[in-house]
Amino acid sequence: MPGAETFRASADAYDRFVGRYGPELARALIDFAGVEPGMRTLDVGCGPGALAAMLVERLGAARVSAADPSAPFVDACRTRLPGVDVVEAGAEVMSLYHYVANKDELLDGMVDFVFSEIELPTTDIDWKTAMRRRAISTRESLARHRWAVGVLESSTSPGPANFRLHNAVLECLREAGFSVENAVHAYSAQDAYIYGFALQDKTLPVDAAGELAEAAASRRRQFSADEYPYIAETITEHVTKPRYDFADEFEFGLDLILDSLERVRGTA
Secondary structure (H helix, E strand, O other), rough: OOOHHHHHOOHEEEHHHHHHHHHHHHHHHHHHOOOOOOOOEEEEOOOOOOOHHHHHHHHHHHHEEEEEOHHHHHHHHHHHHHOOOOEEEOOOHHHHHOOOOOHHHHHHHHHHHHHOOOOOOOOOOHHHHHHHEEEEEHHHHHOOOHHHHOOOOOOOOOOOHHHHHHHHHHHHHHHHHOOHHHHHHHHHHHHHHHHHHHHHHHOOOOHHHHHHHHHHHHHHOOOOOOHHHHHHHHHHHHHHOOOOOHHHHHHHHHHHHHHHHHOOOOOO
């Protein structure tokens, strides 16, 4: 079913050839992309709806939209997935570059979306509480969008969400009594820690706390406790305990930084 014939084929014919692999590939793609409840998605080139169906399972029909240039596929997707907004659209309209000028503009928009998810610090609460909440929110956002680690501050054309966050952080620090210079120092120290920890998060071979304990236990079996006694002690007495959560390490280090910054607040 090569070329343009694919777009004139019936949904059933598509299912028999290409579509039979759809459900398995769709689940893997959704997991790889980090799609989580609460998100909204657009399935571009949806076909008869294999991927869209898996998205509906995870997000609900109201949070899924789909588009395809094939009228038979669009009709099939609408029938199979009531409640999903499915539209027929030509290749030009479906192309991302119909909406953005180039890949840099696309990346800028994606980065600004990540910034829009981060909680803005406010001046109506204690500055350390505001900074702590902003830091935790940033880490959580980067955990959802791991591709953004390392590029969040790389944009040469920052978007409005980027400007809002940076201004809010500086406002919070300045209104708390930090000088301009020390506000910059405080901001830089926090972000270096947050982004560094996010990079470490990204490169961990596991995701969940239980998986980390299992991985640590497996690593423990690879060496002798006599040769590396302190690593063995850390794994046995701490990392593999039921209450251990790697996220706690982030908040422990964050509090040390914020407590240390208190010493320079109010100084020139």
